[in-house]
Structure formats: structure tokens, C-alpha cells
Amino acid sequence: MLQVQNIEKYYGSKNNVTKALNRVSFDVADGEFLVIMGASGSGKTTLLNCISTIDTVSAGKILMDGEDVAGLSEDALAKFRRERLGFVFQDFNLLDTLTVEENIGLALSLNHADAQTVQNRVREVAEKLGITEILSKFPYQVSGGQKQRTACARAIVAGQSLLLADEPTGALDSKASKNLLEIISTMNRDMRTTILMVTHDAYSASYAGRVLFLKDGRVFNELLRGDRGRSVFYHEILDVLAALGGDVSDVL
Amino acid sequence: MTYFKLSMRNAGRQARDYLVYFVTMVLAAALIFAFNALAVSGEVLALTEILENFSLIIVLASVAVVCVFGWLAAYSTRFMLSRRSRELGIYLLSGLTGRQVARLFFLENLAVGAVALVLGAGLGGLLYQVMRAIVMAMFAQPYRFALEFSLAALGRTALCFALIYLFALGRSRRHIRRMKIYDLIYFERQNEGAILQKGKTRRLVFGMSLVLGAVGTCLLMRKSLYIAPAGAFCAILALFGFFLSFASGVPAFFERRPARKYRGQTLLVFRGLTAKLASMGVLMAVLSIVFTATLISEGSSSVLYGIMKGRTAEATCFDLYIGIEGETPDPGPYLTYIGKNIPVEQERPYPVYLTGKTQVQDHLGKMYYNYSCDSDPVLCWSDYAALRAIAGYPAVEPPGPGQFPIHSMTYLEEALRDYQGTILVGETALTPGGIYTEHLSQSYGTANGRGYILVVPDQAAEGLPVHHIAYAAKTARPVTTAQYEAVADLARAERDRQEDPSGYVFVLSKAYEETEVAAQAVVGCFPLYYLALALMMTAVTILTIRQLSETEHYRSQFALLRKLGMDRREMARTLGRQFALYYTLPTVPAVLIAGSFIVHLAMMPEPGVMVGWNSPAVIVMISLGAFFLIYAIYILLAYISLKRNVLASAR
Numbered sequence: 074m075l076q077v078q079n080i081e082k083y084y085g086s087k088n089n090v091t092k093a094l095n096r097v098s099f100d101v102a103d104g105e106f107l108v109i110m111g112a113s114g115s116g117k118t119t120l121l122n123c124i125s126t127i128d129t130v131s132a133g134k135i136l137m138d139g140e141d142v143a144g145l146s147e148d149a150l151a152k153f154r155r156e157r158l159g160f161v162f163q164d165f166n167l168l169d170t171l172t173v174e175e176n177i178g179l180a181l182s183l184n185h186a187d188a189q190t191v192q193n194r195v196r197e198v199a200e201k202l203g204i205t206e207i208l209s210k211f212p213y214q215v216s217g218g219q220k221q222r223t224a225c226a227r228a229i230v231a232g233q234s235l236l237l238a239d240e241p242t243g244a245l246d247s248k249a250s251k252n253l254l255e256i257i258s259t260m261n262r263d264m265r266t267t268i269l270m271v272t273h274d275a276y277s278a279s280y281a282g283r284v285l286f287l288k289d290g291r292v293f294n295e296l297l298r299g300d301r302g303r304s305v306f307y308h309e310i311l312d313v314l315a316a317l318g319g320d321v322s323d324v325l
Numbered sequence: 326m327t328y329f330k331l332s333m334r335n336a337g338r339q340a341r342d343y344l345v346y347f348v349t350m351v352l353a354a355a356l357i358f359a360f361n362a363l364a365v366s367g368e369v370l371a372l373t374e375i376l377e378n379f380s381l382i383i384v385l386a387s388v389a390v391v392c393v394f395g396w397l398a399a400y401s402t403r404f405m406l407s408r409r410s411r412e413l414g415i416y417l418l419s420g421l422t423g424r425q426v427a428r429l430f431f432l433e434n435l436a437v438g439a440v441a442l443v444l445g446a447g448l449g450g451l452l453y454q455v456m457r458a459i460v461m462a463m464f465a466q467p468y469r470f471a472l473e474f475s476l477a478a479l480g481r482t483a484l485c486f487a488l489i490y491l492f493a494l495g496r497s498r499r500h501i502r503r504m505k506i507y508d509l510i511y512f513e514r515q516n517e518g519a520i521l522q523k524g525k526t527r528r529l530v531f532g533m534s535l536v537l538g539a540v541g542t543c544l545l546m547r548k549s550l551y552i553a554p555a556g557a558f559c560a561i562l563a564l565f566g567f568f569l570s571f572a573s574g575v576p577a578f579f580e581r582r583p584a585r586k587y588r589g590q591t592l593l594v595f596r597g598l599t600a601k602l603a604s605m606g607v608l609m610a611v612l613s614i615v616f617t618a619t620l621i622s623e624g625s626s627s628v629l630y631g632i633m634k635g636r637t638a639e640a641t642c643f644d645l646y647i648g649i650e651g652e653t654p655d656p657g658p659y660l661t662y663i664g665k666n667i668p669v670e671q672e673r674p675y676p677v678y679l680t681g682k683t684q685v686q687d688h689l690g691k692m693y694y695n696y697s698c699d700s701d702p703v704l705c706w707s708d709y710a711a712l713r714a715i716a717g718y719p720a721v722e723p724p725g726p727g728q729f730p731i732h733s734m735t736y737l738e739e740a741l742r743d744y745q746g747t748i749l750v751g752e753t754a755l756t757p758g759g760i761y762t763e764h765l766s767q768s769y770g771t772a773n774g775r776g777y778i779l780v781v782p783d784q785a786a787e788g789l790p791v792h793h794i795a796y797a798a799k800t801a802r803p804v805t806t807a808q809y810e811a812v813a814d815l816a817r818a819e820r821d822r823q824e825d826p827s828g829y830v831f832v833l834s835k836a837y838e839e840t841e842v843a844a845q846a847v848v849g850c851f852p853l854y855y856l857a858l859a860l861m862m863t864a865v866t867i868l869t870i871r872q873l874s875e876t877e878h879y880r881s882q883f884a885l886l887r888k889l890g891m892d893r894r895e896m897a898r899t900l901g902r903q904f905a906l907y908y909t910l911p912t913v914p915a916v917l918i919a920g921s922f923i924v925h926l927a928m929m930p931e932p933g934v935m936v937g938w939n940s941p942a943v944i945v946m947i948s949l950g951a952f953f954l955i956y957a958i959y960i961l962l963a964y965i966s967l968k969r970n971v972l973a974s975a976r
Contacts, residue, residue: 127418128507147422155420166415170334180419183328231420 074267075101075124075235080133082119082290093119095290096133103234106261106268108278110310111287112317117271118239120287124269125160125237126150137235155180159228159236159266163243165220167212167227173219174199174208177226198226201264202256218249222256229266236260238270242277254280275314279307286313293317328425332432339405339437345873345962346401347441349866353394353859354445357387357485359452360855362478363460372464373806375844379851384481386852390859391485397863398493401870402434406497408874413501414509423502430501431494438490446479453478456851463843527570527577534566542918546925560918561614567914568602568610575599593886597903602910605871609911615864616915616952619857624923624948626853631939632930633842639734639933641835642716642764644800645669647812648677648771648831650793651823658815659796667808671715672798675708677773678789680750685779688744689737702774703750704732705786712773715799718763724780728758733777734933735762741777753785768933771795771831776933803836861952864911865959872907872963879971900971901964908960920945 082094093116101107111117122128124135126142135142137157145153167176177198178191186194199205202222207215212223221241228236238257242250258280260266270281278284280303286294294313298306340347363369364383370376406413416426454470461468537559544556579585579595602609640646645667647659656674663669680701704712706723709732713720724730729748731741738760747754766772771793809832816830883896927941935941 122507125418126506127414127510147424151417151420151422151425153420154418158418160418166411168412168415170338171331179331180421183331183416183419183421183425227419 074103074105074138075269076134076136076139077101077120077124078134078136080120080123080130080135082116082123082128083131092290094123094130097287097290097292098133099285099292099295101235101267101269104261104265104267106258106280106282107270108281108284109269109271109287110273110275110278110284110314111293112273115287116290117273117287119290121237121239121269121271125158126154127160156231157234159225159231159233161221161224161228161236161238161241163240165212165217165224165244167220167223169212171211172208173204173210173212173215173223176212176223177208177230180227181231194230195226198230201259202226216249217245218252221245221249221253225253225256225260229260229264233266235267235269238268240272240274241270242272242274250274250277275307275310278310279303284310284313286317288317328429328432332429333436335429335433336436336440339433340440343401343405343870345866345869345959346397347437349397349862350394350438350441351445351448352862353390353397353489354442354482354486355449355452356445356855356858356862357390358446358449358478358482359456360851361387361481362449362453362475363456363851365475365477365481366457369457369460369847372460372466373840373844375841376847379848382848382852383855386855387481387485389856391488393856393859393863394485395489395492397866398438398489399496400867402430402493402497403500404870404874406430406500410504410509413504414506417506417509423504427498427501431498434490434494434497438486442483442486446482449478449482450474460843460847463846464840465843530566531570534563534570536563537566538563538914538918542921545918545922560617564613564617564914565607565610568613568911569606571602571606571910575602593899594902594906597882598906601871601875601907608867608871612864612868613911613914615860616912617919619860619864620915620919620948620952621922622853622857622860623951624919624944625926626850626857627944627948628923628927628935629853630846630850631927631935631944633845635930635934635936635939636768637838637842639764639768640766640833641838642766643712643797643833644835645796645798645804645812646766646772646831646833647796647816648766648769648793649795649816649819650771650829650831651819654791654794655819656794656796658819659812662811662815663798666811667798667804668801670799670801671711672796673708673711673715674794674796675704675711676791677778677793677795678703678705678786679792680748680779681790682749684746684748685731685741685744685777688746689740689777701748702778702792703786703789704773704778704780705783706780707783709780712765712797713763715797716763716765717799721761724758724782727753727755729755729782730759730761730780731757731777732761732763732765732767732773732780734767735936736933737777738762748779750779750781750785751788753782755781755785766797766833768931769831771829804834806837806840809834809837858955861955865956868908868911869959869963872904873966876967876970879967883971897968900968904960904964904967908956912956916949920949923948 077097077099079096079098080094081092081096084091084093095116097116097120109117109120119128123130129143137153142150142153167173168179171179174195178195181191181194182188195208196205199208202225204219204222204226207219207223212220215223221244225236225238225241228238236257241257242253245253254277257268257270261268268281270277272278279298282298284296284298285292286296294317296306296309296313301309360383364380370379413426413430416429417423421429453475458468541556541559541561541563544552544559547553547556575595575598579591585591645663647656649656649659660674663672679699680703683700685701709730710720710723721730729750731744733741741757741760744757747756749755765778767774767776767778769775773795812834813832816832819830879900883891883900886896887893923945924941927935927939927944935944937943
């Protein structure tokens, strides 16, 4: 589904260049749940921003179903974001003038879907995510966990196939985090949504099928969960993270 | 949810979040409506022919006002865009195109503008009534409240608003379409830094700005239209230099003086201020220039009105006055016309003599302005007493034997009191016998002296050379324009008849002069006040928007300070000081530059005009008073809002 090929990202001016991403390559298969981990400044959010078209790459290619997203026109890019991408931020980014229902259905309605379709789709997704009872409330009237579930609903309501999540549990307490992670797993498992999640939390990462570790803008390591239980996978992730604190040679 | 619904909802939120901006736009619409309603009012335009250009002048002033409010709208929408960039980024990320987001924002602002226009037009209707009442009072005409709504004014206001919003929204539309999604979502992470980093450059710029400010103010005060623009240019450069170097220089000042930094709340106050000024140096300079322009507009308007009032007050003490100078001054033709056409209650033709000596003139010396008499002018007592009665002044005791009273304009009163010399009028020696200073038509060549006149016993005046013949009358009804024109035509004909027309006839009618002054004040001063109000409201709104947009930042800062143990009273004091400094800074240079300019401007007319309520000091006080009254209203509203939001949450 997604192919990231040798992408590089530089920031700064001629005399002071920061290499945020350095020849990063990986593929994401349809229906996969991939987590990208790394310390602060490792380039994980930059990578997610490049994939989500929030930011552009300095070199390399990002292909969605074989199509280079960098080459899309403004209209095609908008259509791509609308139909293919869903994004969940750490701080929710809900529009506070809209109710939960309107937040979820906003993109659909602004793109001229008929009212009935919008309502049906919103109700359907809200039911799956367990937020039906708060649909008429405004974001300031609901809890952090509910806000993030609303953001998830918004990210998949139009049938988007790729959900990009940037530290989605970062602003939640442990109970709400667990709840959200369960929901994301369900979306991945039951709705076949491909998930690419950035986190620095090993517990969150243990829900994934595969974990990529970034360090100084490069892919440093990769862990596959396979048939192992989440608890085992969690400890393996912690081991890599411990190594990640040292040098590459400590792990290889 | 449609574009329209979302736009309307956002418009409602915008009006709430940026209430100051919304209120200012309502007031802007009211202002534009009221002035234009006045300019197209048949009742007002019919007051005098002099007002025939009033409509055109208000159109021209409205063009300037549209530019001013256009700037406010452009600045505010741009500012809102930056504050809501994340939200716009979310729209883009949700799959909307830049065009669609721009349209959404456009619709939202159009809705805010439309509501402001409707509310403003309603308020403008009331403001128009107030202004109409003022104009009618200026023309001494009765005012009757009448519910009327000018469609022409509404059309003009709508056109102005369309221009204001189209200009502002056109710019924001281009801005939205150019902005990248990354910049929108991560806008808050972008830093704004001090423009002048190096201490040496900063000190140099600061020093130069002070010098340029002084030079600019001096040049502005020169009586030259060619030099004034250079002065304005220097003043503008000075303001930019001052605010850019001041904003980045304050931290350096305190770094070198750590003891002062940690005294009281200085640390919090100066850090809060410099954080804001570091990113607002250019804006502060622009706002200070706008405040200067506001004060200069207001002050010039008051000076203009003062000059007109001052000159007229002296010239309108009689219902009708004629001064006839020339080879053979003959009041005959005038008296004949008046006898036939103008009903008169009291009248007096009389001669104005000269002593043939310049004792009093010499005493006054340089104070005496542009005299036109070769020697001290003289009135005989009986004429003077009659003139006082015609002007409606209380009768005064005749002077004691051997005394001569002086009637003068107020500006000479003090100097004349010092005069103790004896004058010789013909064969009679006279000593000073009191001073009277009511208006007595003393500011023209063919008037009752120029600035002063000596009043002598009738016998003493006999045989003195006559400077001119004068005529003063109290009429039963105000002299009409047609009557005034007819007398003025006689004067012109007399002048044309003379072989050497060096002398002239001066005709003054109280009613005509007052109408002319009222008309000139309406034509000259109203547009200046119109512009001044627009400038003032714009600048203070921008300042307030910037201040209130940081409510959240203040709230978290003061919540933290509360946790660190800061007393609530101390917090209120710190907030108040930050607030006071923030609002004071841009007004200081404006008051200094504009204040000097207004004082100088008010001192330009001939002496005796700008006195009493028109004196330079009073005009400066009134200009500053009006300025700070509006300023204070905005500050008070902002302070109450900030205090309530910031300190209430820091419990």
C-alpha cells in the first residue's frame, strides 16, 4: 500500500543544515499496524508529516498504491487526503465550534455528500468507536479519551484506508490510553484500516504488528510481533529501546 | 453542515473572540454612515451655498477612511488567520483545497462585515441625529428630531464596507492559498525575534532616533510647506528607529543592571513587555505614527475652528459694521441703502481718528501685530459709549477729567496696563484711565483700531485727522445674505469709483460671518475629525487585539505565579503595570511630536485670535483629552476583560 523510498528531509539554511530524515525506506502492507518509535528528535513526527503530505521530502519518494504523492496537483492532493488519509494528533485538533457529530462529518459534508449519508456514516463509525452518546456534545464537554476517539472517527469516516496517528495517547491518562489503543486495534483488525502510528511509549507500540525504530533520522531497527503475545512483544520493545539509548553497535 | 453554516458559525465565534474588532467595525460603519448622511442631507446643504462642496469633501475623506479601516480589516484578518492557522490546517488535512478554505474564510468575514454594516447603519442613524443637532446649533437654526434614514448614505456606507472587506479578504485569500499545510499546523512553533541584535547597532539606532525625532519636530514646526514633509519623514524614521531599538534594548539595559531587574515586579513587567515588543517593534512604530496623525488631525481641526471662531468673535460684535477708507470716505450711499432695506434699532456713523503720535504703539513694541495705522487710533467718548450700547455691553462710567480709557483686544491688555505715560491729543494731555477688553471689531485695518484704540473726550478729538469713517448698527432682524451682498456691492462700486483705490471698505455682518464660520467649520473640521476618529479607532483596536490575544498566555503565567506563592493583589498590580506600559509606549512620541506641532500651529495666527478657549494650551488639552477619552474606553474594556479572565482563573 505505502512505499517509502530513500526519503531525506533537511531543515535550516545553507550554513546550518539539520538532517531530520536520512535515507529512510520501508513498506507498509494493506491492513498492517505499524508503529514508528524513537527518542525525541529522532525524526518520527517528520516522517509521519511527510507521509501525510503535511510536509514535503527533500529527496526520495513516497508512493501510495504506486503513485508518488509529491506529484499530485492541489485538487488531487485534497482528494487523496479526503479519501485515503486519516490523521489523529496528540492534541486532538477538533474544531471547538462544532459538535462531536459535526466534527466527524465535517469533511464529508463539505464535499457535498448528502445529509443522510453523512448522518448514517457518522452514526456507524460512532457506534464502532463507542461515542454515540456524546455525538451532540461540543469538544469542551467531553473527556480527553472521548475527544481522541472522535478524532479517530473523523479520520476513518470517509472510508480512509490509511490512519496516521501522531502520539495519539500522549495527552491521555492510562485508562483512556488503553481504551483508545483497543479501539485502534479493533479498527485495524475488524475494519482492515492500515495504521501507521508514531509513539515513544513501549506499551502503545506493543499493540502493533511491527515496530520500526528511528534514531538520528535513520531506521535503526525493526521488530515483528508475529504470533507472540503482547506482553512478550512489549518486553522486546523495551530491550530495543534500552539499546537505542546507546550506540548502534550495542544492538547489532 | 454546509460551507454557509460553518462560515456562519465561525463568524459568530469571530465576533465573540474578537469583540473589540467587531465593535470597532460596527462603529466604523456608524461613522461612515453618519458623515455621509450629513453630506447628502438636503436640510444641511440648504443652510448655505458654502456647503455645496461638503458632499465631495466627505467623499474624499471617506476614501482616506476606507484606506484606514481597510488596513484594520486586513491586519485583523491576517492576525486571525495566524491565530487560527491550525484550524485551517485541519480543514486542508480533512481534504479541502486551499480554494475551499479561502472561500470558507471569505464567507465568514463577509458575514461579520454584513452584520457590522447593518448594526453600524442603525447606530449611524443615531449618530447622524447628534451631528445634525450640532450642525444646526452651529448655524443657530432650530433642531427637530425626525426619524429619517438616508438610502444614499447607506449605499455609500455599503460601498465603503465592500471596498474595506474586499481589500482585506483579497489579501487573506492570496495568503491562505499560498500557505503550506505544514506552516499552518505548526505556525505556533515559529519564533519571532528581535530585529536589532547587536548592542552597538541598537545604541546607534536609538541615539539616531532621538536626534531624528528632535530634528523632525523642529522641521514640522517651521512655517514652510516645503520643509514640513522632510520633518514628517524624519519623525517617521525616528519612530521606527526608537521602537526597534527600544524593544531589543530593554533586555540589554536590565542585563547590565541585575539589581534593578529583581526589584519588585520589574522582572515580570519588563519581561512581559519586551517579549511583546520584540515582535511588535515595527507595529508599535506604525501605531505611534497613526496616533501622531490622529492628534495632528484633531489638533489641526481644533486650531482651524479656533482661528475661525477667534477672528469672527472680534468681527461679529455688531450686527452690521462698515469701515470706509479712501480719498473721500462717504457713508451716504450705505446709509441710504440701509435706511430703505434694513430695519435698524440702533446705529452710529462715526470717525476713527489718529493722534498723529505713536506713544502707545511704541510702548507695545514687538507685541503689536502688523499695525496699519500710522499713529495711535482714537475714538471720541460719545461714539464709544454708543458703540457699547449697540454691541449690548454694559455702560461704563465716563473717564475722570484728563483721563483716557483704552479699549483693546485681550492679548494686549497686560502690556497696556503697564503703560503709565501721558499722551497729548491735540492740545489736551491725558493719562491712562482703565482698560476694556470686550470684542469691538478691532482686528482689521478699517476697524476700531487695530488691537487697541484710545478713547478720549469729545472735545479733545476735535480737529484730529480722520483715519476712516465707520458705521455700526444693531438691526431688528439678522442681516440676510442678500442684504449683506448688496452692501458689499456698494463697497465694490465705491472702490472702483476712486482714482487711487488704496483705501478700502470693509463690510461685516454678524449673521453672514457666523454662517460662514459655521460652514467653514463643517467643511474643514468635520472631515478632519472623521479621519482622526477612524485613525484612532483603528490603532487602538489593533493594540487591543494584540493584547487580548495573549489572554491564554497571561492566564497560564499567572496561574503559575499563583502556585509559586504570588499574592493576588501583587498579581493585579503586575498586570496593571504591564498593561499601562504597553498602552503608554506608543502614545509618548505621538504626544510629544503632535503636541509641539499643535502648539506651534495654534501660535501661527495673528495675536488676539487664539485666546481664551482657543488658546494653544487649551487646544492641546482638548485634543489630548478627546484622544485619551476614546483611548481610555478601549483600555478599560481590555483591562476588565483581561483581569477577569486572567486573575479569576488564578485562584
